[in-house]
Amino acid sequence: MIVRPSLLLLLAVVLAAPRVAAEPGVTDTEIVVGGSNSFSGPLAYTGEQITKFGIDLYFKVVNDAGGIHGRKVRAVYYDDGYRPQDAVANTKKLVEQDNVFAIIIPQGSPPVVATLEYLEQQKVPMLFPYQSSPVTRGRRYVFQGMTLSDRSSRMMIDYLAGTRKFKKFAALYQDDEYGKSFLAAFEKDLGRYGLKLTATESVKRGVADVSAQIAKLHAARPEVTFLVLVPGPAAHALRERQKIGWTDTLMVSTGPLTDEKYLALATDAANGVEGLSLWPDPMTSDLKGVQLYRAYMLKYFPKNEPNRYSLAGYFAGMLFTEAAMRAGRNLTRDSLVTALESIKGFETGILPPLTIGPDHETQKQGFWVRVEKGRFTPLTDWLKSE
Amino acid sequence: MGEGAPLTTAALAHVVVSGLATGSIYALMALSLVIIYNATRTLNFAQGEMLMISTFVGWTTLQVLKAPLVVALLIAVVAAAVLAWGLERLLIRRAISATHFDVLIITLGLSLILRAAAGLLWTHDEFPFPSFFASQPLAVGAARVAPASLGIIGASLALMLALAALFRWTRLGRAMRAVAQNQRAARLMGISVERVYSASWILAAVVGAVAGVLIAPVIFLSSQMGLVAINGFTAAVLGGFGSMPGAVVGGMVLGVLENLAPLYLPSSIKHSVPFLLLITILIVKPGGLFGRVTARKV
Amino acid sequence: MRAAALAGGAVVVLGWPWAVPRYFVFLASLIAINAIVAIGLNLLTGYTNQLSFGHAGFLAIGAYAAALLTIQAPLVPLPLTLLAAGLVTAAVGLALGVPCLRLEGLYLAMATLAFGFVVVEAILNLDWLTRGNDGLRVPAARLGPWPLATDTSRYYLVVTVAALLIVAARNITSSRTGRALLALRESEIAAQASGVNLAAYKTLAFVVSAFYTGVAGGLFALVVGFLSPDSFDVFLSVDFVAMIIVGGLGSILGSVMGAAVITTLNDSLAGFQSYRPLIFGAILVASMLFMPGGIASALHRAQPRQGDRA
Numbered sequence: 001m002i003v004r005p006s007l008l009l010l011l012a013v014v015l016a017a018p019r020v021a022a023e024p025g026v027t028d029t030e031i032v033v034g035g036s037n038s039f040s041g042p043l044a045y046t047g048e049q050i051t052k053f054g055i056d057l058y059f060k061v062v063n064d065a066g067g068i069h070g071r072k073v074r075a076v077y078y079d080d081g082y083r084p085q086d087a088v089a090n091t092k093k094l095v096e097q098d099n100v101f102a103i104i105i106p107q108g109s110p111p112v113v114a115t116l117e118y119l120e121q122q123k124v125p126m127l128f129p130y131q132s133s134p135v136t137r138g139r140r141y142v143f144q145g146m147t148l149s150d151r152s153s154r155m156m157i158d159y160l161a162g163t164r165k166f167k168k169f170a171a172l173y174q175d176d177e178y179g180k181s182f183l184a185a186f187e188k189d190l191g192r193y194g195l196k197l198t199a200t201e202s203v204k205r206g207v208a209d210v211s212a213q214i215a216k217l218h219a220a221r222p223e224v225t226f227l228v229l230v231p232g233p234a235a236h237a238l239r240e241r242q243k244i245g246w247t248d249t250l251m252v253s254t255g256p257l258t259d260e261k262y263l264a265l266a267t268d269a270a271n272g273v274e275g276l277s278l279w280p281d282p283m284t285s286d287l288k289g290v291q292l293y294r295a296y297m298l299k300y301f302p303k304n305e306p307n308r309y310s311l312a313g314y315f316a317g318m319l320f321t322e323a324a325m326r327a328g329r330n331l332t333r334d335s336l337v338t339a340l341e342s343i344k345g346f347e348t349g350i351l352p353p354l355t356i357g358p359d360h361e362t363q364k365q366g367f368w369v370r371v372e373k374g375r376f377t378p379l380t381d382w383l384k385s386e
Numbered sequence: 387m388g389e390g391a392p393l394t395t396a397a398l399a400h401v402v403v404s405g406l407a408t409g410s411i412y413a414l415m416a417l418s419l420v421i422i423y424n425a426t427r428t429l430n431f432a433q434g435e436m437l438m439i440s441t442f443v444g445w446t447t448l449q450v451l452k453a454p455l456v457v458a459l460l461i462a463v464v465a466a467a468v469l470a471w472g473l474e475r476l477l478i479r480r481a482i483s484a485t486h487f488d489v490l491i492i493t494l495g496l497s498l499i500l501r502a503a504a505g506l507l508w509t510h511d512e513f514p515f516p517s518f519f520a521s522q523p524l525a526v527g528a529a530r531v532a533p534a535s536l537g538i539i540g541a542s543l544a545l546m547l548a549l550a551a552l553f554r555w556t557r558l559g560r561a562m563r564a565v566a567q568n569q570r571a572a573r574l575m576g577i578s579v580e581r582v583y584s585a586s587w588i589l590a591a592v593v594g595a596v597a598g599v600l601i602a603p604v605i606f607l608s609s610q611m612g613l614v615a616i617n618g619f620t621a622a623v624l625g626g627f628g629s630m631p632g633a634v635v636g637g638m639v640l641g642v643l644e645n646l647a648p649l650y651l652p653s654s655i656k657h658s659v660p661f662l663l664l665i666t667i668l669i670v671k672p673g674g675l676f677g678r679v680t681a682r683k684v
Numbered sequence: 685m686r687a688a689a690l691a692g693g694a695v696v697v698l699g700w701p702w703a704v705p706r707y708f709v710f711l712a713s714l715i716a717i718n719a720i721v722a723i724g725l726n727l728l729t730g731y732t733n734q735l736s737f738g739h740a741g742f743l744a745i746g747a748y749a750a751a752l753l754t755i756q757a758p759l760v761p762l763p764l765t766l767l768a769a770g771l772v773t774a775a776v777g778l779a780l781g782v783p784c785l786r787l788e789g790l791y792l793a794m795a796t797l798a799f800g801f802v803v804v805e806a807i808l809n810l811d812w813l814t815r816g817n818d819g820l821r822v823p824a825a826r827l828g829p830w831p832l833a834t835d836t837s838r839y840y841l842v843v844t845v846a847a848l849l850i851v852a853a854r855n856i857t858s859s860r861t862g863r864a865l866l867a868l869r870e871s872e873i874a875a876q877a878s879g880v881n882l883a884a885y886k887t888l889a890f891v892v893s894a895f896y897t898g899v900a901g902g903l904f905a906l907v908v909g910f911l912s913p914d915s916f917d918v919f920l921s922v923d924f925v926a927m928i929i930v931g932g933l934g935s936i937l938g939s940v941m942g943a944a945v946i947t948t949l950n951d952s953l954a955g956f957q958s959y960r961p962l963i964f965g966a967i968l969v970a971s972m973l974f975m976p977g978g979i980a981s982a983l984h985r986a987q988p989r990q991g992d993r994a
Contacts, residue, residue, distance in 0.1 A: 039957050044510035079957040084819035085915035089908060093954065097707035110818050114910050117821065175654070176817035204808065205817050206914060207657050208605065211404065212648030215397060232512055232606065244400055245523045245530040265606060267514050268521055429790050481972060487735050487789060488972050491929060494922065495972070498965030505958050619794060627791075658805045664798040669783040672791055 023332045024124075025101025031068060031324065031331065033127075034076035034100040036090035036115070037107045041081035042206055042230045045261065046309045047107050050130055051077050053297070053304050054313015055105060060300055062321050069329045073321070076100060080111050082205065082230075087111030088118065095124050102127050102336065105145060105316045109133040109178035110205070116142070125333050128316040128362060130309075132256060133181045137359060141333070143340055144361045145316060147278050151385035152255045153185030155366050156276050159383060160224055160252070161193045168198045170222035170249075172213055172237055174229055175202035182228045182254055198222050208232045214240040217249075224250045227257060235265035242269040250274060255366055259308040260375060270374065276366040276383075277376055280350065282306035284375070289318075289349020315350055319362060322346065352382060396529040401645045407535035408604075409641020410542035414597035415618025416625070416633035417549065418590035424566035424628055425586035428478070431493035434615025435500035436473075436591050438608075440466035441598035442508055445515060445607055455516055462595040470591035474584055497612065504609040512610075517603035538600050545596055546634060549589075553630075558585055566628075617644075620664040626674030635675060697843055701836040709835040713907045715947045716839075716846040717900045722927040722939035723853050724896025729925075730934035731857065731865045732882075732889040734784070735793045738800035740920035742894045746773045746901020747911050748807055748814055751822045754905075762827050766845065769902035770895045776803075777894020781887045800921050807913040819912030822905045832906065842903050849896060853936050856892070861885070866934050923950070926964065929971050932978025941979050 025032040038047030059073045067073065076098050078090035087106065094100045095118075102125040106112050109131040119126050120139060128145030129136060132152065136142050160166045171186060173179030179202065190196055199220035201213035210233050217225060218241070227234045234257055241251070253262070253275035263270040280290055283306050293314050297306050304310070319340075324331060326339040346354040356362060364385050369376035415433065422430045430436075444462030447453045453461075473496065481488045519537035523530040553559035564572040565582045573579050598611070605611060621640045625632025640660060648656040667674060701709045721739060728734050750769040753760055760768075780799055784792050807814050814820055825832050832838050856862050865885060905911055923946055931942020949967075953960040975982060 040505070040510050045512070048509065048511075076955065078954050081914075083914045084912040085908065085910055088910040090954070092710065093707060093951075096710070097705070110912070114819050114821075114912070118909070175811075201653055204654050204657060207654075209656060211401075211645065212653040212656055215401065215649065216653065219397075235514075235606070239521070242521060243404075243523055243530070243532045243534075244397070245525075265512065265514050477969065477973070487793070488976065490735070490790070490793065491925070492969050492972050494925075495965040495968030498922075498961040498968070500965075502958065502960070502962035502965065506962070616797075620798075623791075623794065654809070658802065661798045661801040661805070665795060665802055668787060668791055668795040668798070672787055 023101065024095075024099040026071070026331050028071070030072045030074055032074050032076060032098065032100050033102050033104045033320070034078075034094040034098055035103050035106040036078050036080045036087040036094065036111060037105070038082050039077070039079040041083070042232055043082050043107055045231065046130075047079075049304075049307060049309035050105055050107060050313035050316075051075070053301055053310040054315075055317040056313075057293075057296055057300055057310065058314045058317025058321065061296055062317070068321060068324045069331070071331075073324075075104065080108075082108050082111065084110045084114035088114050091115040091118060095119070095122055100124070101331075102320075102333065104128065104320060105130050105313055107131065109181065110176045112136065113177050123333065125336060127320060130256070130312060131178070132254075133177050135177070135181075137361075139360070141337065142360060143356070144359075145363065146312065147255055147363045147366055147385065148361070149181040149254075150185045150188075151364055152276055152278075152366060153182060153189050155383040155385050156226075156252065156254075157186065157189035157193070159368055159380070161190065161195060166223045166250075167195060168221070168223045169195065169226065170199040170201075170217050170220055170224070171197055171226040171228060172201050172203065172210065172217060173226070174205050174233075176205050178205075178256075179203075179228045182226070186226065203229065203233055205230075208236050210237045211240045211243075213237075214246070215244065218244060218246045222249055224252055227251060227253045229257060231257065231259075231262035231265060234262045235269075238262075238266040238269040238273065252276075258369065258376060261307060261309070263371060263374060263376075270371055272371065274368065274370045274379070275376065277308075277369040277378070278363065278366045279308040279311050281376065281378075282308055282311045287349055292349065311350070315348065318348060318350075319343075319354075394528070396527070398649075399526070399529040400531060401649060402642055403531050403535045403539075405642035405645035406638055407532075407538040407641070408601075408644065409621075409638040410539050411597050411601045411614070411637070412617045412621040412640050413634045413637025414542055414545065414593050414600075415615050416622035416637050417546070417630060418594045418597075419615070419618055419622050420628060420630055420633050421562075421590045421593070422586050425562055425582050426478075426489075428489040429493070429619075430587075430590070431490060432473075432496040432500055432612075433590065433594055433618070434612030435497045435504075436466060436469055436612075437594035437598040437615070438612040439469060439500055439504055440591070440595040441515070441602050441607055441611065442504055444595075444599060445513065445602075446508075448516070455518060459596070459599045462599050463592050466591035466595035467588045470587040471584060474587040478587070479580065479583065501609050501612065508609070510609050512606040512608035515599075515602035515607045518600075534604065538604075541596070541600055545593065549593070549630075552589075558582075562586060617660045620660040620667075622674075623664060623667055623672075624674050626676040629674075629676050632674060632676040639675075701839055706835055709839050710907070711947070711951055713835070713839045713842045713903075714951075715944050716842045717903050717907065718924070718927060718947050719940040719943035720846050720849055720900040720903070721897050721924050722931065722943045723850065723936055724893040724900070725924050726928045726931075726933065726936070726939045727853065727856070727896070728889045728893035729928060730932075731862065732886045733789075734886060734889065735789065735925070736796040736893070737793050737918065737921045737925065738780075738796035738798075738803070739893075739897055739924045740916040740918065741796075741800035741803035742773050742777065742897035743901040743904060743920070744803055744807060744911075744913065744916035745776055746770065746898030747905040747916075748820070748901075749773065749898070750902030751820055751905040751911055752813065754823055754825060755820075758823070762825050762832075762841075765825075766899050766902040770899040773898025773901065774891045774895035777890045777898075778887065780894075781890025784890070785883055785886055797918060797921070800916075800918055804913045804916055807916075814913070817912065817914070819910055822909050822911065824909075825906050835907075838907050842907060845899065845903060849899065850936060850940070853896075857936065926968055928978070929968060930978055932980025935978065935980035937983075938978050938980030945979070 037051050063072045080086035080090050104127045107130040112129040112131045113135050125141045127143050130145050132149040134148045134150050173183050199217050201217055203210055251273045255276050255278040258275035258277045294306050323339040327335040343356045365382045367382050368380040370379050418433050440462040443465040444458035447461045448458045481492055517534055519533040523532050561577045562582050621637035622633045625636025644659045647659050725739050746769040749772045750765050753765045808816050927942035927946045932938030
């Protein structure tokens with residue numbers, strides 16, 4: 001009585017087993033990529049923007065134009081809620097059950113770093129992860145996405161300590177790889193100016209309340225306070241400092257945070273905030289590529305407002321497509337890597353011309369912004385990070 | 387960790403007032419839970435999610451109808467009442483006669499359903515919610531006090547007084563107290579126990595909706611907002627589960643403790659305070675500060 | 685008939701890795717691990733009426749204990765590591781179970797809920813040992829000279845341990861006391877009146893339940909290979925409660941089936957994250973309203989009477 005259902009299940013499973021393609025994720029008619037990302041939890045908004053309104057937007061455009069050498073592109077995502085353990089399990093599922101060709105733009109330093117070893121073992125490319133930890137550097141199958149924390153820090157400290165001559169710095173950081181990699185970078189770069197961080201406070205990932213941390217940082221009276229956080233806690237930080245009347249510090253956001261999203265949450269507490277922006281203003285920039293991105297967003301997702309997160313996803317889609325086109329019809333993971341490494345002086349119309357070197361980094365720059373009337377406006381041109 | 391100047395009295399005052407404000411919200415949540423528990427002897431695991439949905443409904447009227455905040459509050463309250471009435475009649479009442487934890491599991495399932503529904507209707511993003519109160523801090527001597535904190539404390543106290551009046555002087559309130567004391571006797575005296583169940587669910591939901599609209603500007607509106615109800619439970623246990631004055635005191639104490647602890651201990655302790663307190667109270671003195679002893683010797 | 689069913693089941697279980705794609709072997713390991721937890725939870729809830737919303741905490745303790753032992757003392761044989769994980773968790777179960785004797789129903793459920801959170805916070809804050817929020821990589825284990833480097837080898841380990849624990853559980857529950865507890869689950873007063881030392885058995889149930897979950901945690905660490913505290917949250921505890929509700933309180937077979945149903949459901953809904961809690965919640969509500977005895981009672985009613993079986 002109990003045997004029969006099990007046998008049926010067995011049969012169904014065997015029949016449903018996917019056909020093994022020559023190269024995983026590549027068939028005659030389609031290319032399948034995927035990634036573990038956040039669709040719930042602290043990064044739910046950014047995750048959805050990066051994937052559904054970012055990469056998927058670009059892939060829609062590509063597919064409507066005939067695909068990549070006649071193959072349509074499709075992406076599969078699973079939710080890890082910003083949890084490293086779940087990211088590992090999701091990634092295993094993507095590689096072994098969905099047979100994805102490559103992992104594309106997974107989000108969050110801790111989840112991404114957790115999956116590195118497995119992907120390296122399986123020789124699956126990880127493309128443009130939306131994270132800033134330098135741990136991802138120097139791996140054959142990994143190509144960085146956003147500007148990494150050591151480069152960001154260099155630009156930020158050179159600007160603040162070097163150009164604007166600030167001396168007292170504090171940091172409110174997330175207590176994991178994301179926050180700690182920035183903290184380490186800040187200490188190193190401040191050391192070059194003979195300075196140190198005056199005060200630091202940490203926040204656990206997933207916790208929004210930062211009132212105690214703000215109170216303690218206030219007591220240290222720093223001139224500049226770095227926010228190495230995700231949008232929710234960062235907005236709370238701004239509101240909390242408004243509540244206690246702490247006006248004499250400059251709040252500075254790191255790259256992944258610098259977007260109007262956390263300003264919108266902070267409403268009227270968002271004045272005078274500055275930061276390092278990794279992207280041109282998605283709403284107002286007149287760069288060709290950004291205008292095109294806006295046009296496509298209007299066409300396919302008219303109700304979705306352009307932002308740096310979907311722009312990052314869109315950009316990742318663009319890079320992947322360029323590389324896959326260069327690799328030709330005979331698309332393999334190795335030919336993709338070679339194609340990516342061949343990209344020199346590539347005009348995206350969004351960021352400065354892109355050259356991918358042996359360090360596999362695709363973004364190395366940022367520029368300084370300051371809040372004016374609820375939007376980040378540029379104060380500098382692209383800053384140098386080396 | 388950088389140590390600057392020691393904590394001033396001004397900073398302390400700010401922290402205590404802040405703590406009383408969040409404590410008031412915990413008190414309201416605790417009252418919701420206790421109202422339902424007293425009348426029906428069941429715990430509503432979905433209380434937080436119901437509050438969250440009502441607040442979202444109120445928020446939608448702000449976005450779509452561009453209505454003033456007061457209207458949003460009213461809509462939230464009405465939505466809460468309707469939701470509570472519907473859930474109680476359709477689901478809870480069917481299972482109420484069942485033994486042990488059936489209703490608990492049902493409300494647990496409901497909390498999952500409501501959270502998922504909120505995600506589908508409004509996404510899992512977080513949203514700013516307008517406040518009735520100004521955001522610039524008031525200067526009281528050297529101390530800075532947030533008008534929102536004072537406003538929340540005041541509004542909560544007003545609501546608590548209204549509840550106390552309801553329980554003391556109205557027929558419904560007396561009926562609810564009778565059912566809480568002895569259901570069978572109340573029924574024998576002609577009180578409709580089913581109406582009391584309905585009323586308790588609706589009342590609890592209404593209190594929750596007010597709490598939601600008060601707290602949403604502070605913690606942001608999101609599908610996760612309902613998890614604040616766990617602190618409400620801790621507050622209720624702290625004060626003695628079943629006691630309404632206990633719920634209020636428990637809430638205030640929890641709010642203040644939660645805010646004071648991270649000043650003298652590592653900041654990350656704040657998140658753990660409710661759970662540490664809950665487990666300590668349950669193990670040491672389950673009756674809470676004022677409660678009737680509900681632990682029994684095995 | 686029953687022997688044939690067991691034999692058939694054994695064939696399926698043993699032959700599974702050879703018949704299915706690799707990912708399903710991993711999934712089957714997860715089902716077996718969850719089944720162990722579900723059985724442990726059922727021993728606590730189904731038999732001594734102590735509802736726990738904190739079993740994710742016990743799982744975390746077992747997982748981290750095994751992981752840290754494997755990292756710090758790699759020469760310790762694997763069976764000992766698993767045993768140690770179980771014992772450490774059992775000790776914590778004892779520490780929790782004794783004070784909880786005074787608590788009834790609701791209060792106990794909330795105490796276990798708080799326990800679950802406290803455990804995760806503790807693991808998080810011991811970050812010099814556990815690597816906190818960044819998570820802990822679990823090195824591949826060895827069983828004697830054989831490295832357990834593939835999903836298949838790990839599957840056989842998990843299934844073997846699960847089989848042993850299932851047999852042990854059956855022995856516990858088909859003992860006279862086990863059956864007495866089950867029959868008297870509804871009324872503690874009656875149980876006491878019939879001479880059963882309720883306090884002792886309630887505590888023992890906590891300890892055994894924690895032991896099972898701790899061993900399952902150790903296996904979990906090996907199979908998944910990476911741990912982070914935030915994954916052991918209250919929703920995982922609810923998953924386990926759902927397994928025994930759906931499978932049937934007081935039934936070992938029910939625990940296994942409940943684990944299979946919930947684990948498979950979670951996996952197949954992975955692409956529909958927004959609907960998963962909705963479906964889950966609906967299943968919980970529907971189970972309580974329409975099938976309070978779970979799958980096990982439905983099966984029991986479907987079969988002709990065959991005498992007393994747990």
